[in-house]
Amino acid sequence: MGVQAIRRDYSLSGGNRDAVELDGDRITGRIDDQWWKPKLSRQQMREIMRRRDGPGLWHFGLWFVLLGLSAYLAYISWGTLWAIPAFLVYGTIYTSADSRWHESGHGTPFRTRWLNEFVYAIASFIAIREAYLWRWSHSRHHTHTYFVGRDPEIQVQRPADLIKLLMDFFYLRSGPPEVWRLIRNACGRPNPDVRDFVPERDLQRMYWSSRVHVAIYCAFIVWSITIGSILPMMFVLLPRFYGGWLQQLLSLPQHAGLGEDTYDHRENTRTIYVNPVFAFLYVNMQYHLEHHAMPMTPFHALPKLHEAVKDQMPPPYTSLWQAYKELIPALIKQATGDPDYRVIRPIPNDPETEVVETNAPVESSGEWLKVGPVEDIEEEEVIRLDQGSRTFAVYRLKGDRYYATDGLCTHEYAYLADGLVIDGVIECPLHNGRFDIATGRALSAPACDHLETYPVERRGNSLYVRIS
Ligand code: FES
Numbered sequence: 224m225g226v227q228a229i230r231r232d233y234s235l236s237g238g239n240r241d242a243v244e245l246d247g248d249r250i251t252g253r254i255d256d257q258w259w260k261p262k263l264s265r266q267q268m269r270e271i272m273r274r275r276d277g278p279g280l281w282h283f284g285l286w287f288v289l290l291g292l293s294a295y296l297a298y299i300s301w302g303t304l305w306a307i308p309a310f311l312v313y314g315t316i317y318t319s320a321d322s323r324w325h326e327s328g329h330g331t332p333f334r335t336r337w338l339n340e341f342v343y344a345i346a347s348f349i350a351i352r353e354a355y356l357w358r359w360s361h362s363r364h365h366t367h368t369y370f371v372g373r374d375p376e377i378q379v380q381r382p383a384d385l386i387k388l389l390m391d392f393f394y395l396r397s398g399p400p401e402v403w404r405l406i407r408n409a410c411g412r413p414n415p416d417v418r419d420f421v422p423e424r425d426l427q428r429m430y431w432s433s434r435v436h437v438a439i440y441c442a443f444i445v446w447s448i449t450i451g452s453i454l455p456m457m458f459v460l461l462p463r464f465y466g467g468w469l470q471q472l473l474s475l476p477q478h479a480g481l482g483e484d485t486y487d488h489r490e491n492t493r494t495i496y497v498n499p500v501f502a503f504l505y506v507n508m509q510y511h512l513e514h515h516a517m518p519m520t521p522f523h524a525l526p527k528l529h530e531a532v533k534d535q536m537p538p539p540y541t542s543l544w545q546a547y548k549e550l551i552p553a554l555i556k557q558a559t560g561d562p563d564y565r566v567i568r569p570i571p572n573d574p575e576t577e578v579v580e581t582n583a584p585v586e587s588s589g590e591w592l593k594v595g596p597v598e599d600i601e602e603e604e605v606i607r608l609d610q611g612s613r614t615f616a617v618y619r620l621k622g623d624r625y626y627a628t629d630g631l632c633t634h635e636y637a638y639l640a641d642g643l644v645i646d647g648v649i650e651c652p653l654h655n656g657r658f659d660i661a662t663g664r665a666l667s668a669p670a671c672d673h674l675e676t677y678p679v680e681r682r683g684n685s686l687y688v689r690i691s
Pocket residue numbers: 362632633634635636637651652653654655656657668669670
């Protein structure tokens with residue numbers, strides 16, 4: 224006899240569980256500490272996270288060229304049978320903007336900030352992922368990956384609805400609700416889930432950005448109606464639907480059929496080897512487990528990260544076929560009587576030696592805390608300094624300039640010493656919020672509140688921080 228499949232409540236009823244537990248002012252627990260993390264030395268992490276413009280310019284430049292070229296071929300083939308393959312190619316490249324939205328939303332493809340933001344704005348529009356809404360949604364996804372009631376981006380909800388999953392190969396399940404959500408936001412009437420994860424300060428911006436998206440889509444619809452041809456809409460909006468097959472093929476196995484409510488990405492995320500064309504269109508997101516384990520890794524460094532940590536991960540799937548061979552029966556089981564079924568992945572034992580480095584003050588004198596010898600911090604680097612229940616970040620910038628700030632990000636309390644120093648800015652390792660190191664000013668969402676800064680003095684060969 225079949226078991227009654229009871230749908231879990233995937234609305235954000237669980238709320239944004241505080242990122243920290245507090246005892247008075249003292250932080251006694253952090254969500255980020257509960258997540259499993261790969262063991263890498265700071266040197267390895269620094270090398271892997273390093274930002275460069277070159278690979279991004281190459282990659283995204285080629286993508287824009289391919290998009291333009293395929294659009295031209297589609298246009299000149301209109302009215303012939305060649306239009307079918309031509310538009311299929313164009314729609315597939317167009318929809319792969321979704322992966323560009325994702326990568327640039329993390330702020331990782333380019334070292335130059337405005338290049339990330341430029342690509343993000345264009346890709347958000349093409350992929351129908353309004354920029355403000357999805358930046359907040361995705362940061363929540365990374366904090367609470369596949370926690371029911373907290374993660375707004377659980378793609379396959381149990382029990383799996385197979386018809387809907389198939390419909391999404393043409394964006395027919397997720398597309399219309401997404402367009403409706405965009406319209407609601409343009410009207411200033413977000414649904415409760417959106418209200419839950421977009422902070423008040425960004426609501427007006429989200430409304431205006433949504434209005435711009437809706438206005439452009441409407442212009443193309445009116446254009447099509449006016450000339451009595453669907454052709455304009457075949458280039459904007461509709462490609463996200465008719466060209467959605469590859470995006471769904473690649474993204475469905477990211478988490479589907481795996482665990483929920485676990486603090487180990489190895490139990491809820493897959494890495495799958497794919498061919499170079501798919502890897503290009505997917506911006507290397509086939510290394511999805513590595514991406515979740517270290518979201519600051521630029522797309523071009525993901526293969527390197529994979530090599531560095533693969534002994535700590537479950538074996539990768541050698542092909543999409545291998546992943547689907549596991550995924551399809553799992554989803555059928557969930558849909559037809561065993562909604563709690565999940566695939567269990569083999570998890571290797573962690574290496575015995577902990578190689579992640581932290582720093583503790585050597586000694587203190589009054590309000591001044593001795594950090595240690597100057598050589599302990601490399602140029603353009605940051606170290607963590609713990610004093611009792613307090614954590615600081617101490618930086619060395621070019622030209623022997625030293626600074627100190629609070630050591631925890633003001634968004635969800637990630638250790639800033641695990642982040643990246645770029646041109647006088649510290650970028651948070653969790654959601655890429657950015658702070659000016661000298662002033663502590665929050666520069667970009669989701670970091671909104673500023674950091675405290677503290678004076679640093681060099682005495683001889685030692686550094687001191689004044690902590691009060
Ligand atoms: S913890 Fe979210 S930006 Fe730092």
